[in-house]
Amino acid sequence: MRNTFVTIFLIIIAFSLGLSVDKTKIKNIQEAEVVVTPEVKKVEQENLEYKSPFGFSFSYKPEITLENSSVVIPGGERVSAIAAVRYIKEQKCSESGLSQHCRAFLENPAIAFGVIDEKFDALKNNQFKDVLSFSEKIDLSGKTGFQYYAGVEGEGVVTIVLPLKENQTLLIQYTFDEMYDQIQKSQDTYGSTDQKAIVDFILNSLKF
Numbered sequence: 001m002r003n004t005f006v007t008i009f010l011i012i013i014a015f016s017l018g019l020s021v022d023k024t025k026i027k028n029i030q031e032a033e034v035v036v037t038p039e040v041k042k043v044e045q046e047n048l049e050y051k052s053p054f055g056f057s058f059s060y061k062p063e064i065t066l067e068n069s070s071v072v073i074p075g076g077e078r079v080s081a082i083a084a085v086r087y088i089k090e091q092k093c094s095e096s097g098l099s100q101h102c103r104a105f106l107e108n109p110a111i112a113f114g115v116i117d118e119k120f121d122a123l124k125n126n127q128f129k130d131v132l133s134f135s136e137k138i139d140l141s142g143k144t145g146f147q148y149y150a151g152v153e154g155e156g157v158v159t160i161v162l163p164l165k166e167n168q169t170l171l172i173q174y175t176f177d178e179m180y181d182q183i184q185k186s187q188d189t190y191g192s193t194d195q196k197a198i199v200d201f202i203l204n205s206l207k208f
Contacts, residue, residue, distance in 0.1 A: 046062060047059045047060065047061060047062075047205075048060055048061075048062060048064075049205075050066060050082065050084070052082065052113070052115075054115045054164065054168065054170075055164070055165065055208060056113070056164065056170065056206060056207065056208050057206075057207045058084070058113070058202050058203075058205050058206045058207070059201070059202070059205035060084050060201075060202055060205075061198070061201070063086055064084045064085065064086055064198075065084075065085050065086070065087060066082060066083070066084060066085075067082075067083045067085055068080070068081075068082065068083070069081045069082065069083035069110075069112045070112070070114065071112050071113075071114040071159075071171045071172070071173045072173070073116070073123075073127050073128070073171065074127050074128060074130060074131060075127060077127075079114040079115070079116045079171055080114060081112040081113055081114030081171070081173075082112065082113055082114075083110055083111065083112040083113075084110070084111050084112075084202055085109075085110040085111075086109060086110070086190070086198060088188045088189050088190075109174060109175045109176070109190070109195040109198060109199055110174065110175050111172065111173070111174035111175075111198075111199050111202055111203075112172070112173050112174070113170065113171070113172055114170075114171045114172075114173075115164060115168055115169070115170055115171070116168070116169050116171060117167060117168055118167070118168070118169055119163075119166070119167055119169070120145070120161070120162070120163035120164075120169045123161065123169050124146070124161070128146075128161060131148045131150075131159075132146070134148055134149075135147060135148035136148070138160060138162075140160070140162060140203060140206055141206045141207055141208055142208065143162045143163055143164075143170075143208065144162075144163075145160060145161045145162035145163060145170075146160075146161055147159060147160040147161070149176070151176065156175075156176055157173055157174070157175060157176065158173065158174055158176055159171065159172070159173050160172040160173075160203075164208070172203075174199050175195075176192070176195070176196075
């Protein structure tokens with residue numbers, strides 16, 4: 001039980017540094033990185049499509065920005081990723097309250113896709129074994145994997161793990177933040193329902 005709580009804590013801490021757009025060089029990542037020069041084409045209703053060199057694609061709304069980022073697996077390892085982010089101009093500061101610890105733009109929401117060169121079953125039985133007890137089955141575009149939530153007080157991360165190819169696994173992480181439901185927000189700020197609608201649209205458009 002202690003290892004499980006430690007693992008969740010590491011995921012939360014690492015994610016706060018990872019899925020939020022990370023433009024610094026990430027160490028120890030896989031050689032084949034997703035770059036932010038996607039092949040983009042028009043699809044119905046002016047939606048855009050990202051096609052990954054790893055063999056998957058997803059659609060997203062024009063208000064979404066694609067950025068280099070990372071996803072984090074238990075143990076703190078970062079995996080290079082492409083993130084679909086909706087930015088809002090909303091200042092958020094850490095508990096210190098110092099201006100240098102404030103951010104002028106927030107992700108509302110963000111979802112990242114990373115690929116690791118490991119077999120799905122091997123990852124499931126090793127790096128992810130401590131989270132399986134509170135994970136649930138998920139089916140996306142013909143792929144069956146699992147997902148789990150890690151967070152506190154309505155603010156956290158959902159991680160989805162899916163088999164991609166024989167020796168590759170797709171990792172998806174997205175933010176979940178209910179704080180905007182409780183505080184006064186600007187017209188551009190989405191509450192949890194609208195955030196979920198954006199994430200669901202992207203996930204439901206996933207193709208392999």
